[in-house]
Amino acid sequence: MKAKVRLYVEHPLGAGQSVPLTREQAHYLFGVMRLGLGDPVALFNGRDGEWRTTVAESGKRGGVLACVEQSRPLQMPPDLWLLFAPIKKARTDFIVEKAAEMGAARIVPVQTEFTNSDRIRQDRLQAHAIEAAEQCGGTVVPEVTDLQKLDRLLADWPEERQLMFCDEAEAGVLKGLAGATPGPWAILIGPEGGFSPAERTRLHALPQAHVVALGPRILRADTAAVAALTLWQTALGDWR
Amino acid sequence: MKAKVRLYVEHPLGAGQSVPLTREQAHYLFGVMRLGLGDPVALFNGRDGEWRTTVAESGKRGGVLACVEQSRPLQMPPDLWLLFAPIKKARTDFIVEKAAEMGAARIVPVQTEFTNSDRIRQDRLQAHAIEAAEQCGGTVVPEVTDLQKLDRLLADWPEERQLMFCDEAEAGVLKGLAGATPGPWAILIGPEGGFSPAERTRLHALPQAHVVALGPRILRADTAAVAALTLWQTALGDWR
Structure with missing residues (x-):
């Protein structure tokens, strides 16, 4: 399933990484976009490429996304x-x-x-x-x-x-x-x-x-x- | 004096032409831009290039601009x-x-x-x-x-x-x-x-x-x- 949501985060991304969500991100993913447990989200942080993650915990004030695999390599823009x-x-x-x-x-x-x-x-x-x-x-x-x-x-x-x-x-x-x-x-x-x-x-x-x-x-x-x-x-x- | 206002009109432009203004144009030139008799206005109509005109008559509901000289030739965009x-x-x-x-x-x-x-x-x-x-x-x-x-x-x-x-x-x-x-x-x-x-x-x-x-x-x-x-x-x- 392709992720409908693509977010920038500051947290490291990699195999086994769990990414905690801010209150605003949790509101957007669960309140606005109505994602549930197991739903995919694409993340990037400017260092580790794009990662496919899934919702591992969801709540009103926070949640956790679990990294599954790298979906795109890091592509630095020209200087x-x-x-x-x-x-x-x-x-x-x-x-x-x-x-x-x-x-x-x-x-x-x-x-x-x-x-x-x-x-x-x-x-x-x-x-x-x-x-x-x-x-x-x-x-x-x-x-x-x-x-x-x-x-x-x-x-x-x-x-x-x-x-x-x-x-x-x-x-x-x-x-x-x-x-x-x-x-x-x-x-x-x-x-x-x-x-x-x-x-x-x-x-x-x-x-x-x-x-x-x-x-x-x-x-x-x-x-x-x-x-x-x-x-x-x-x-x-x-x-x- | 360089014209501060540049307007598109449908009227023909050329030596000796007088261009009547619509109510909206008159409001803009005299009410908003505060132009007075003799002030310059640049006009173009898509056919005759750009003409330098001056305010010959001004009123609340209309006015007339008099063509003075062509200030730019017609430059058709590519097709x-x-x-x-x-x-x-x-x-x-x-x-x-x-x-x-x-x-x-x-x-x-x-x-x-x-x-x-x-x-x-x-x-x-x-x-x-x-x-x-x-x-x-x-x-x-x-x-x-x-x-x-x-x-x-x-x-x-x-x-x-x-x-x-x-x-x-x-x-x-x-x-x-x-x-x-x-x-x-x-x-x-x-x-x-x-x-x-x-x-x-x-x-x-x-x-x-x-x-x-x-x-x-x-x-x-x-x-x-x-x-x-x-x-x-x-x-x-x-x-x-």
């Missing part, structure tokens, strides 16, 4: 960060969901000169990333970091990490991804107001930067995120 | 249809918005065997497409058709139109877009429940069909739409 400037709540949630589905390893909200929001709810965004990973069949949940200032990130940019960014104002100077090599990468999606002149200068001066165009129309940040992730995954990531 | 099975309201709206931004010429909601919804609000979806075109700087609004049955569409499929579709169950038989040629195309995004066996057989039998994979994770329909449009635009469309 890709998605940096983006937070926008309206629904579209920010959307970008996090999409980044998890598309296989980013790390999601970094950045504050730019023209970013409106100066705070994010990291816990809420991380919960969105978990839900997206549960839904898309991934075996790893990308980490969502706290909001970081773009200028500091760029000032201290890791030497070995390539950076792809989209600059509508500079379509003439495209390096693109032709000739780019796999390895640690980041994609930067700018704010809807664009980068500031200082940010643009700094980005273009970065030796690791690749400027990429996303067509003749102006894309919203959430659209640009999915389009840029598609280009990168196809050229350099696990869609090859 | 690309996006076919998709409607899903939940917010995600359906999203797919229409994204298809307009990404440069589809025609948006076709299709009813498949596993599609839940048997009706759509065509007028509401068309309004979304207009808003997205206003926002993204396009000079054409894609047409949103009424809901069509997929089996009838496929039975009567135009001979010259290539079809790209994504089939998670058939990743082994990919034709992909390598070797595909530009021309009339369509992208088909299946329902979240997948295609039925009969639909799958029919799709694979279609000589115009190209099966494409979108990576190792399962994408939601809205993510798949943006990813597929990106692949197509990069390989065959106006992102080349």
Whole structure:
């Protein structure tokens, strides 16, 4: 019987492991999804692949799942960060969901000169990333970091990490991804107001930067995120 | 002075043309955006490119914009249809918005065997497409058709139109877009429940069909739409 429910847990998974459930998980499995003893649940924890488990104990406030066998090996996403400037709540949630589905390893909200929001709810965004990973069949949940200032990130940019960014104002100077090599990468999606002149200068001066165009129309940040992730995954990531 | 407002109208645009405003447009321009006589407004109608106009008359129930000069030539999107099975309201709206931004010429909601919804609000979806075109700087609004049955569409499929579709169950038989040629195309995004066996057989039998994979994770329909449009635009469309 195929599991109808797929959950992320922090507990180790392996032969003989019993996984205790939190109150919320027990409510979801037994109250909402109406699972009973012996019913299958798929679990993953970002380290041990996906495991088929069955309900060994169920209660209102908790329960236990028993590991049966590994159903999928661990598949690490490529070493890709998605940096983006937070926008309206629904579209920010959307970008996090999409980044998890598309296989980013790390999601970094950045504050730019023209970013409106100066705070994010990291816990809420991380919960969105978990839900997206549960839904898309991934075996790893990308980490969502706290909001970081773009200028500091760029000032201290890791030497070995390539950076792809989209600059509508500079379509003439495209390096693109032709000739780019796999390895640690980041994609930067700018704010809807664009980068500031200082940010643009700094980005273009970065030796690791690749400027990429996303067509003749102006894309919203959430659209640009999915389009840029598609280009990168196809050229350099696990869609090859 | 650059126009802060960009609107789609049906009226002809050209040297000497005066464009009457509807009550809603007048409310938006003068009530919401607080424009006054002489202020610039960018207009496009899908035929005459984008025109810079200025407010010649303003009132509570109407007004007139006078064409000044063409600010962008007409840029027709490629002859690309996006076919998709409607899903939940917010995600359906999203797919229409994204298809307009990404440069589809025609948006076709299709009813498949596993599609839940048997009706759509065509007028509401068309309004979304207009808003997205206003926002993204396009000079054409894609047409949103009424809901069509997929089996009838496929039975009567135009001979010259290539079809790209994504089939998670058939990743082994990919034709992909390598070797595909530009021309009339369509992208088909299946329902979240997948295609039925009969639909799958029919799709694979279609000589115009190209099966494409979108990576190792399962994408939601809205993510798949943006990813597929990106692949197509990069390989065959106006992102080349």
